[in-house]
Amino acid sequence: MTISDKAEALDIEPGVIGKGRWIERWIPENELFWEARGKQIAFRNLAFSIVAEHIGFSVWLLWSIVVVKMYGTFDSSGALVAAGANGWALTAGQGFTLLAVASGVGAFLRIPYTFAVPVFGGRNWTVISAMLLLVPTLGLAWAVSHPELPFTTLVLVAATAGFGGGNFASSMANISFFYPERRKGWALGLNAAGGNIGVAVAQKLVPLAIGLGGLGLANAGLVYVPLAVAAAVLAFLFMDNLREAKADPKPTAASLKHGHTYLMAFLYIGTFGSFIGYSAAFPTLLKVVFERPDIALSWGFLGAFIGSLSRPYGGRLADRIGGSVVTVLSFVAMAVAGYTAVLGVQHHSLLVFFVSFMALFAFTGIGNGSTYRMIPSIFTRIHADQGEDSDESRLDFKRRAAGAVGIISAVGAFGGFAIPFVYKWANETYGTIVPALQIYVAVFLAMAALTVAFYLRPGARMRNV
Template sequence: MTAPAPTRRGRWIERWDPEDEGFWNATGERIARRNLWFSVLSEHIGFSVWTLWSVLVLFMGPEYGLTPADKFLLTSVVTLVGAVVRVPYTFAVAVFGGRNWTVISASLLLVPTVAAFTVMEPGTSFSTFLLVGLLAGIGGGNFASSMTNINAFFPLRRKGWALGLNAGGGNIGVPVIQLAALAIIGASGGPRVLLGVYIPLIVVAAVCAALFMDNLASVKNDTGAAKDAARDGHTWIMAVLYIGTFGSFIGYSFAFGQVLTIQFGRTPLQAAYLTFIGPLLGSLIRPLGGWLADRYGGARITLWNYVGMAAATAVLIVAGMQKSLPLFVSVFVVLFVLSGLGNGSTFKMIPGIFQAKALARGLEGEAAVAHGRRLSGASMGLIGAVGALGGVGINLAFRQSFLAYGSGTGAFVAFLAYYGLCFVVTWAVYLRRPIGRVPATASASEEKAQLSYAEV
């Protein structure tokens, strides 16, 4: 039976049932897509602000008085704050509503951007730069709230594509700001020019969210979902896997330019010509990772993706030791692509895992779907927060490796070991055996669905 059309109070939708195909085809898909596009816009600007300092440090020459270790510490702090704020941003969707929080979170991006515009000049103390960098971290929180919100709009069969597109559109904010910096550096502009470009874009994102997005009443006031998700072991297992994919993506995005300037002696302009390629391709391929996971299973795609990431890292170690810049850059781009692909496949796993657990508990039909949607949406924010901490680890690992050995080789050895760990965890937990047993009373169709989702 087709669900009734959604009703509105202001920008609130009272009834939402995307699993009903009649409802989805009649009104649901159009509304969900509209919210997806404007969610992407806001998250895109958020990622750009979050990774702003990976670009700004390239502008900061000797006159700023910062050492390479200072710059790695600065980008580590920015990444850390972006990871931590993802937790409250996950709760915020249930407290304020998805549309309302998108307006608020987009508007908040003005704070770090205007602050950076104010202090960006030689003579500013390192502690001031650290403080302003802390503010930029709030841009990383937009991902958590955006993914939690969009997860509720789409049916399970479309989540891999929708979440991949939402996240990929946000991730692409990284190469876009790097390209903007390249153009401005090439035109002999300064960092304040770059910051001045983004201030009006932030206003546009907030206004568009206010005018074109919706809140789902079914999501509001369910703050207990995050607590339930935090108690589930699979939330933390998936967080470990997401550290390997997204942690790599965001960590390398912050560090790549600095590695090129320190280890290979590239100038800021020469580094800027190369740094955007990897994040751009990694962002564009994330929806493909979600689509492949929809079709073949997220765990399978994730498993073999970690094989590729480990192989690429091993080649990077060789390239670094031989000081081969062409090999190093080309393989680093491959590693970015694989991290983006893995981002899409790991996030597709999350709804499947909680749907499988709902079926294993004996829930059926809409009750199983609602249970899976509730916990998967909440867990995404927590997983995203922990995953972003991988970016902190990568920048700190590079900092220590350059201090100890004068190169990034030691850091890459540690990353290789971690990808091996993720391969083992993916196989042992999600491919070696199903998540839960099928209830004895389950029908043949339910058993088939259970086994399908058990391999997520």
């Protein structure tokens, strides 16, 4: 007997919010319940989930702008010509390292954050995870004010920004329980886009905040301290826990038994991993490749902004024509944009490079939405193939899909760890980022081929998911 069955046996009305803001019975697939009460509750939780996730993403990518102000200017022999803000003199390699570490820790934390929802409840964990953002924000404010600190200390402080990256996995896993299957693409797309756009907001807000109050770089962290507290308070007051989502985390672990979980995780490296990796590195690329820190600080946010806005439309397109179709088209378009970015670097054309990256960001967003929409569709297909149609088996696979969302988001986010290091390798080895861009183009084409082979090829078990 499922939790919902037990609640029904006890004559608990669906959607009623009890002590501790726990909802004991939730039946979103019931159209009458959904229209009468479910969609209002689901949207309220979605809205405040977006607020918390937005702040989390902003904190995760704070260093992408801060490091631009911390770079030193060096001559051809490597001698320091001028220090950056607060007396710092980071090299391009050190900057890429800080960006990679923050992204990598955020990716790793997505795994335990995924398990946190069934253990603590979605609303409860949103409160906890928002308060944890005080660690990286206050840590950044302290560290950037002490240029005498060794670089290893700076790396450790940047690593704590990963708390913000972990929020995504728990938020997406939680929201997936609130919505019926037919509406998951749009809902998950909105939730993710609201979080993703935090990258763009941070990259636009931080340069303005740095110039206020005489605190300089410290403001980059301090400005988000009250916002993190506000997100926690709003989640505490207005979000709910679903009893169906609070269960043994075994279904999440069971999602690892399915090969498609690993394949989708790999594809998600190409979409979300590219989005977060390029978002982190783009301002630095404008500074290092084209020596335009003014453009980096004024317009570096635009790529993340475009990628965030396009994400829910990728989910909506996937709802209509199938996630696999949209995903393949996205990978091909990303390969084309990556190739034109190579031309921009080779001909030292900032315009071509910038426009190419805007297109690249747009299609990473669309691909993010479509790949995420594929996940619940795949698990629904697996459940149907097994021939089980009980409420208990449906709930189990729903939980597996929610768990897979978190696991896949964790693996995919490691792209944000790898991309800055690949840029660092190319720049230090060849003196240009062109080899890195060429590698990305080849990877995108390989991912498009894999998607066709497993999800579009005639006769494929999961065709047109």
